[in-house]
Amino acid sequence: MPSDDAVHGAGCRPGRRGRRRPRALHRHRSRHPRRTRDVRGGPARADRAYPGGLTKQQLAQGLRQWRLGVRVQPLDRPARRRRCSLPRVTDTPASATARVFRLLDYIADGGATANFSELARETGINRVTATRLLAELESLDIVTKRPGGGHRPGLRLLTLSALTLGGEDLTSVGRRVLESLSSELGLSAYLVILDGGHARYLLRSIPDRPLVSNISVGSRVPAHLTVPGRVLLAALDDAALRNVLGDEPFTAATTASPTTYAALAPLLDAARSEPVTWSQQGYEQGIDACAAAVPGPGGVPVAAISVAGPSTLFHESDLRDRTGRAVHSAAAALAAVVRPGEPPL
The missing domain is CATH 1.10.10.10 (Winged helix-like DNA-binding domain superfamily/Winged helix DNA-binding domain)
Structure with missing residues (x-):
C-alpha cells in the first residue's frame, strides 16, 4: 500500500484528497480574526504587510497579551469614544x-x-x-x-439648600464662639434653640476643669426652667406662649422654678428688657446661668447662648460682670452670621 507521502506529496498531512495544504504554509488564526499570525517559514521581511497596517512589534505585543489572557482593544482600530462626558451610571437605584x-x-x-x-x-x-x-x-x-x-x-430646592447652609453656618460659627467663651470664662457654654415648649441644647463647650453642670448635647428641657429657654420664650406673644407651654402648673426642677404664668411673667419681662438674663439655681441646684438671645432676620431670636457654673464662683469675684459682657458679645458675634448686612446689637 503506498504511503501518505507518495499519495499526497512530501510534508502533507493525511486526509481527504484535494484539500491538503503543506504543513509549513498552514495559517493559524486566534479567536480574534484581526489578530492573524503568519507562521510560514523563512525570515520576516521588513516590508511585509500585517493585518490593519500594524508593525511587527505591535502585532507581537498583541499576541503576547492575548496569550496571557489580557483583554485589549482590537489592534486595528482605536477604542470607541463615549458621546457623553458625564460619568455613566451602570447600577440601578434600588429604592x-x-x-x-x-x-x-x-x-x-x-x-x-x-x-x-x-x-x-x-x-x-x-x-x-x-x-x-x-x-x-x-x-x-x-x-x-x-x-x-x-x-x-427649582426655587423650593434652592430655599431648602439656603436654610440648610444657614443652619450649618450657625452651628459651625457657634462652636468656635462657644469654645472661645468657655476658655475665657472657665465655664460651660451652650448654644440652645427653642423646640416647641422645650429648650434644645445643640452645642456645648466645657473648659478643662471639673464643673457641676450636667446638661449634655441634645438635652431637651422644659423651656420655662432654663434661662436660655426663657430668653427664647420672651419673643412669643401671650397666645403663642400658652400654646407651647400648655396648662399650668408647670414642671418644677428646684424651689426657684416658676410653675404658673403669673410667676413666669416677670422673668420674661426681664429677659425682654435686659441684654443678658440671669438665673440663680433655676434648673440645677447650686448652679447659676447667664444667657443672651441671638436675633435672626427681623430681630426674631433663632437661638440663645448661655454659660453655667457653680453659684459660689459668681459671688467671690468680678466673674459675674465679666460673664455678662462676654455672653452679650458672643451673641452679637453669632448674630452677625445669621443676619448679615444688618446693624450689630
Whole structure:
C-alpha cells in the first residue's frame, strides 16, 4: 500500500484528497480574526504587510497579551469614544428615594433631561420612571424647566439648600464662639434653640476643669426652667406662649422654678428688657446661668447662648460682670452670621 507521502506529496498531512495544504504554509488564526499570525517559514521581511497596517512589534505585543489572557482593544482600530462626558451610571437605584436623589444629583450637575434615552443611560433610571419623577418634582417646585429645554433646580430646592447652609453656618460659627467663651470664662457654654415648649441644647463647650453642670448635647428641657429657654420664650406673644407651654402648673426642677404664668411673667419681662438674663439655681441646684438671645432676620431670636457654673464662683469675684459682657458679645458675634448686612446689637 503506498504511503501518505507518495499519495499526497512530501510534508502533507493525511486526509481527504484535494484539500491538503503543506504543513509549513498552514495559517493559524486566534479567536480574534484581526489578530492573524503568519507562521510560514523563512525570515520576516521588513516590508511585509500585517493585518490593519500594524508593525511587527505591535502585532507581537498583541499576541503576547492575548496569550496571557489580557483583554485589549482590537489592534486595528482605536477604542470607541463615549458621546457623553458625564460619568455613566451602570447600577440601578434600588429604592424610590435613591432614584429621586440620583435624578437630583444629575440635574444639579448640569445633566440634560430633554433626551430621556440619554437620561436613562446616564442615571440608570428607567425612562418611564424618570418621566414620572420629573413631573412630580416639577409639581413640587423642586425642579423647573429651562427656557431652552431640560430642567434645573427649582426655587423650593434652592430655599431648602439656603436654610440648610444657614443652619450649618450657625452651628459651625457657634462652636468656635462657644469654645472661645468657655476658655475665657472657665465655664460651660451652650448654644440652645427653642423646640416647641422645650429648650434644645445643640452645642456645648466645657473648659478643662471639673464643673457641676450636667446638661449634655441634645438635652431637651422644659423651656420655662432654663434661662436660655426663657430668653427664647420672651419673643412669643401671650397666645403663642400658652400654646407651647400648655396648662399650668408647670414642671418644677428646684424651689426657684416658676410653675404658673403669673410667676413666669416677670422673668420674661426681664429677659425682654435686659441684654443678658440671669438665673440663680433655676434648673440645677447650686448652679447659676447667664444667657443672651441671638436675633435672626427681623430681630426674631433663632437661638440663645448661655454659660453655667457653680453659684459660689459668681459671688467671690468680678466673674459675674465679666460673664455678662462676654455672653452679650458672643451673641452679637453669632448674630452677625445669621443676619448679615444688618446693624450689630
